[in-house]
Amino acid sequence: MSAFFRFANRSATKALPVMAAAALTSFALSSYQGLSNCEATAKKKENESSSSSSSSTSTVDSTSPKTGTGNAGFQRDAKGYFYDIIPNSQIFQPKLEWPMYDENWDGREPIPSGNDKLDRRKRRYLRKYGVTRHIILVRHGQYDETHKEDEKRILTELGRKQANETGKRLAQMIRGAEGDPDSPCNIKIVRVSGMARAKETCDIIASHFPQVERAEPDPLLNEGRPSHHIPSGGKVSDNTIHKTQEQHARIEEAFQKNFHRADPIAMPDDALFLENDGKDVPPPEDTSPAARHEYEIIVCHANVIRYFCLRALQLPPEAWLRLCTFNCSLTYLTIRPTGGVSCRTLGDVGHLSPELVTFSGHHGFNW
DSSP: OGGGGTTTTSOGGGGHHHHGGGGGGGHHHHTTOOOTTTHHHHHHHHHHHHHHHHHHSOOOOTTSOOBOSSSSBOOTTOOSEETTTEEGGGSOBOSBOTTOOOTTTTSOOOOOOSOHHHHHHHHHHHHHHSOEEEEEEEEOOOBOOSOSSGGGOOBOHHHHHHHHHHHHHHHHHHHOSTTOTTOSOOEEEEEEBSSHHHHHHHHHHHTTOTTSEEOOOBGGGSOOOOSOOSSOSSSOOHHHHHHHHHHHHHHHHHHHHHOSOOOOOOOOOHHHHHGGGGTTOOOOSOOSHHHHEEEEEEEEOHHHHHHHHHHHTTOOGGGGGGOOOOTTOEEEEEEOTTSOEEEEEEEEOTTSOGGGOEETTEESSOO
């Protein structure tokens, strides 16, 4: 993987988007702060809510994480408004209260056997030899925003240059470091949304590695409003509520379709894990990096990428508008075979020269 960061010593300004990834860890504790338009009523509403709930619910052990009602997501039957700005039915509710981590977030956590020793040893084996998924999210290049029809919203000349440079960068990553047989990246497939600007970007990028499989365009990955955002700028309109209800379901479906741990590897017999402290458990036949790491490239859109990143890290998705993904930037996440997720880069444009860096109509960094 060292090839991916080969150009880390380039201009410091190019590295600024990568540094943004470090700020993600603060979201779990600050996600609902910054409600400047509601600060005057926040404490009152919180106290009212606390008084109401304490009279109708039983005491909960404060040392145990609270469990939500069913799966993570919107709670359609929730009543009222969150701080009088967003319907409670459209506030994303985690399965466990923030900032606790749901180990079974993708429904692929192994079922306990009832033997803790066996489960621990099998988990160590899976961690060592299982497949890590690497997902590289690419935002499309700059495009013509003067039209409403999607088929006319094609890349600008600058956007095509951005896509070409991004294709070169990913091709370098696939080839790996010269002389290092373990560094090439095993890219399995390239995915793309159904929108014109993303498909054009994908065509240019994928031309640099024609040997990699390409999936059919997926409209689930189309741009949209994945959830409400906080700060919100005031109470949301009925039109925004309707749009969020409609588009959240689609984008959440796209997340669940594309973000999950790899299929489990074949495990040796349980008896081998229990005998001789598990020292006799044989490794898989193929333990090469290519067998233990799989990559996917997904070319899509800014809002979708920001939502995916926060959902994958189990951070409040209402923070999506606080993140920035430049045109043809790379957002890179890993999913370990035991379910852990980490963000390696966010909105990285280190492969683009300064004159090619844009966020829609904004050029460079001074905006």
